[in-house]
Structure formats: structure tokens, C-alpha cells
Amino acid sequence: MMIMFGAGGTGGHISPALSIARELIANDCKVCFVGNKNSLESKMCAESGLSFLPIYVQKLYRKITIAHLAFPYHLINSTFSVCKYIRQYRPDLVFCTGGFVSGPVAIAAIITKTPLYFHESNSFPGITIRLLGRYAKQIFTASDSVSRFFPAHKTTKVGIPINAAITTPHPFDPAAFGMSQTAPKLLIVGGSQGSLAINKTIDHIVPDLLNDGYEVFWQTGKSSYDLYSQKYSNTKGVFIFGFSQDLPTFYQNSTLAIARAGAMTISELEAVKLPAILIPLPTSAENHQYHNAVEQQQKGLAVLLEQKSLTPATLRELIRHLNDNHDEFVNRLNSLPENKSVTRIVSILLPNHNEARNITC
Structure with a gap:
């Protein structure tokens, strides 16, 4: 069985597809990815040893720009490229995870009558899935709020x-990161690109956080890494990184987090x-990160702080709030069912596509 993925633009679109692909490979399937050349998706596929088929598709910018004039050309050209890939690789199904890269891949699947599946991770569906979802055989969602569309x-x-x-579980040696065994970790x-707004605010409150007994794992992103890594190179209890393979370890050994809402x-x-x-x-497509954060706050799993309200004072206040109510938040998080998304999706995909198809393009 062969599955073609259309996933790219951001890690939030690519990572879910990679997780599904690994499970499909474990079930003796073949997979290939379609995405922009010299892109994040091409890099992540190369790192994972997965077949990658390049196209060139341009995103739709939310502001008026002359670049929009080239959008129809690139969309049509990339759609025909994907049609050729489908004719060559004969996938049993096409799986898209949204984003602008999914557009031509999904359109080519529709043209060639290849069964099309979508996964929408956000609480508000993106334009690609809203426009093309009607042609999909199945749309997998992460939120009840998406289903109404x-x-x-x-x-x-x-x-x-x-x-x-x-x-x-990963072994964790706090000393390797200049930290203690007992201090709570933030x-x-x-x-991966970092957030200038978050970085500047954290920079203001680092002394306060250390005085409060916290130690800090701080992903500054590539653009700000040199600045902050030099500034805090001799500060015990602060570990600066742009990107790190140890991120799962940091997740598992932290007490609280400050994050974007992808x-x-x-x-x-x-x-x-x-x-x-x-x-x-605030500039996320369809403002989907705001909708994601609102839903998490309503569930009592996180708190929302809009960037326009982000100051050292408001951030410190919410850190205290999370610390004071930590057990309640953890209890609600512990009540969530185990994430079995990958196995559920694969269990639905595999039984339905075992017959050869005729492909027209």
C-alpha cells in the first residue's frame, strides 16, 4: 500500500504527518511526501529518511501584495506536478494536514479520483480544508468545534x-544543563524561529524567576540565540537553546510552560x-492560535495571555497563578484520555484501501 502526504509550511502541519507515516511504515506500507523544495518539510523528511517529491507552491498572504499575482500560476503548475507524481507512484490514498502546501496535493487527488483524507489540528479549520474538505472521504479532527464546518x-x-x-521516558541529568536536581523548571x-515578543519579556523577568526559585529552559529560536546565549552564558539555572533534540526531556522535567498556541x-x-x-x-492564519488557546482555557488546561497584553508584570502574575493552582491544572490534564491519534487514524486507513485503482490525469 502506498500513501502520499501533502504536508508543509510549519512544523504543526509536518510533524503529525510524520508520526502517521512512521506508523504506516511499521505496518508495511510505503509513503512519500510532497512539499516545497528547500523547505522545512524537505529538511524534516530528509532527517527521517522519507521519500520527498518537490513542488513550488506559494502561500496566500493576509495582506495585499504583488506576490499574489503569481499565486494562480504556481498553484496550477504545482497541481499538475502532483498529478504526474500520482500517475508515477500510484498512491492508494492521499493524506493532507492542511496549510498552503496541501492545496495542490489535495486538488490533484480530486482530479485523479484518488481517495483524499484530511487531518485538521486546529480549533478553527484553515482555508485549504474549508474549501476542499467536501471532496474528502474522511476528515480527522482534534476538536469538536471543527466538526460544525x-x-x-x-x-x-x-x-x-x-x-x-x-x-x-528519557534520562535527565540536570547538571548537564547547569541546573539543580530539586528546583522547579520553567x-x-x-x-524554532523563536518569538521576539516572548524573548524580550522573559529577558526582563529572568532575575525575578531565579529569585523565585525557578530554573529556565528557554528556546529563543535561531534569530535570538546568539544574543541571549551570550548574555546568560554564565548564569546558573538558565539553559538557552535555539533547537534541541533534548526538547522531549525538557517537556518531561518541567513544572510550567510558556508557549505559543500552535x-x-x-x-x-x-x-x-x-x-x-x-x-x-497574533498573525497566525485565521487567528487559529487564539481559538486554540481559548479552547484550552475553557477546559481549564492552560491560561490565555494575548500578546497585546504581554508585559513582564502580566506574565509574572500568570506564572504565580499557575504555580498557586498547579495541582488543579495537573489533575485536569491527568483526566484527559491517552493520545492514541496515530493508531486510530492508521486503523481507519488500512482496511479501506487494498484494491488497485485506475488513475486518470
């Missing part, structure tokens, strides 16, 4: 596929039962 018989709530490494996750980040926080302050990226 599609026919009930097409949606299945499964949660968000996560990398098993997030919950697999994890700041601004994403669906993947939220799913990982839930998996390791980590209370968090969620600061949505």
Missing part, C-alpha cells in the same frame, strides 16, 4: 498525532501533563 458523517475526532518521543517554547505544541503539553501560559501568535 463539515457533514457529520465525514468527520472523526481523533486528537493530534504526536511523536512517541515526547512521552517516552519551559519557554517560542518555536496545535502541535498544545498536544505535546497535554501529553506530558504540563500546565501552560499560552501566548497565541
Whole structure:
């Protein structure tokens, strides 16, 4: 059985697809990924040893820009490229995880009558899935709020596929990161690119956090790493990183987190039962991070802090709130069912696609 994935643009779109792909491979399936050349998805697929088929598709920007004039050309050209890939590799199904990269992949699946599946991680579906979801055989969702956009018989709530490494126990030596054994750890996750707004605010309150007894795992992102790693190079209890393979270890050994509100980040926080302050990226597509954070706050699993309200004072106040109510947040997180999204999705995909198809393009 061959499955073609359309996933790219952000880690939140790519990581779930990679997790599903690994499980499919474990079940003797073949997989291939379609995405932009020299992109995050091409890098992550190469690191995972997965077949990658390049296209060039342009995202739709939310502001008016001359770049939009090239969008139709790139969309049509990339769609025909995917049609050729489908004719060559003959996938039994196409699986897309949303985002602009999924657009031409999904359209090519529709044109070639290849069974199409979507997974929507966010609480508010993106434009690709909203426009093309009607043609999908099944839409897997992470949130009940997404289901209202599609026919009930097409949606299945499964949660968000996560990398098993997030919950697999890892040995932890605090001294290797300049930390103590007993101090509570605060994890700041601004994403691989980092967040200037979050970084500047954390920079203001680091002395206060250390005085309060916290130690800090701080993902500054690539752009700010040099600045803050030099500034805090001799500060005990602060570990600065741009990206680290030890991130699962940091998740598992932290007491609280400060993070953006991407669906993947939220799913990982839930998996390791980590209370968090969620600061949505205000420029996220369809403002989906805000909707994600609102839903988590309503469930009592995290607290929302909009970036426009982010100051050293408001952040410290919410850290105290999470600390004072830590047990209540952890109890609610512990009441969540185990994340079995990957196995549920694969168990639905495999029994339904075992017959050869005729492909027209």
C-alpha cells in the first residue's frame, strides 16, 4: 500500500504527518511526501529518511501584495506536478494536514479520483480544508468545534498525532544543563524561529524567576540565540537553546510552560501533563492560535495571555497563578484520555484501501 502526504509550511502541519507515516511504515506500507523544495518539510523528511517529491507552491498572504499575482500560476503548475507524481507512484490514498502546501496535493487527488483524507489540528479549520474538505472521504479532527464546518458523517475526532518521543521516558541529568536536581523548571517554547515578543519579556523577568526559585529552559529560536546565549552564558539555572533534540526531556522535567498556541505544541503539553501560559501568535492564519488557546482555557488546561497584553508584570502574575493552582491544572490534564491519534487514524486507513485503482490525469 502506498500513501502520499501533502504536508508543509510549519512544523504543526509536518510533524503529525510524520508520526502517521512512521506508523504506516511499521505496518508495511510505503509513503512519500510532497512539499516545497528547500523547505522545512524537505529538511524534516530528509532527517527521517522519507521519500520527498518537490513542488513550488506559494502561500496566500493576509495582506495585499504583488506576490499574489503569481499565486494562480504556481498553484496550477504545482497541481499538475502532483498529478504526474500520482500517475508515477500510484498512491492508494492521499493524506493532507492542511496549510498552503496541501492545496495542490489535495486538488490533484480530486482530479485523479484518488481517495483524499484530511487531518485538521486546529480549533478553527484553515482555508485549504474549508474549501476542499467536501471532496474528502474522511476528515480527522482534534476538536469538536471543527466538526460544525463539515457533514457529520465525514468527520472523526481523533486528537493530534504526536511523536512517541515526547512521552517516552528519557534520562535527565540536570547538571548537564547547569541546573539543580530539586528546583522547579520553567519551559519557554517560542518555536524554532523563536518569538521576539516572548524573548524580550522573559529577558526582563529572568532575575525575578531565579529569585523565585525557578530554573529556565528557554528556546529563543535561531534569530535570538546568539544574543541571549551570550548574555546568560554564565548564569546558573538558565539553559538557552535555539533547537534541541533534548526538547522531549525538557517537556518531561518541567513544572510550567510558556508557549505559543500552535496545535502541535498544545498536544505535546497535554501529553506530558504540563500546565501552560499560552501566548497565541497574533498573525497566525485565521487567528487559529487564539481559538486554540481559548479552547484550552475553557477546559481549564492552560491560561490565555494575548500578546497585546504581554508585559513582564502580566506574565509574572500568570506564572504565580499557575504555580498557586498547579495541582488543579495537573489533575485536569491527568483526566484527559491517552493520545492514541496515530493508531486510530492508521486503523481507519488500512482496511479501506487494498484494491488497485485506475488513475486518470
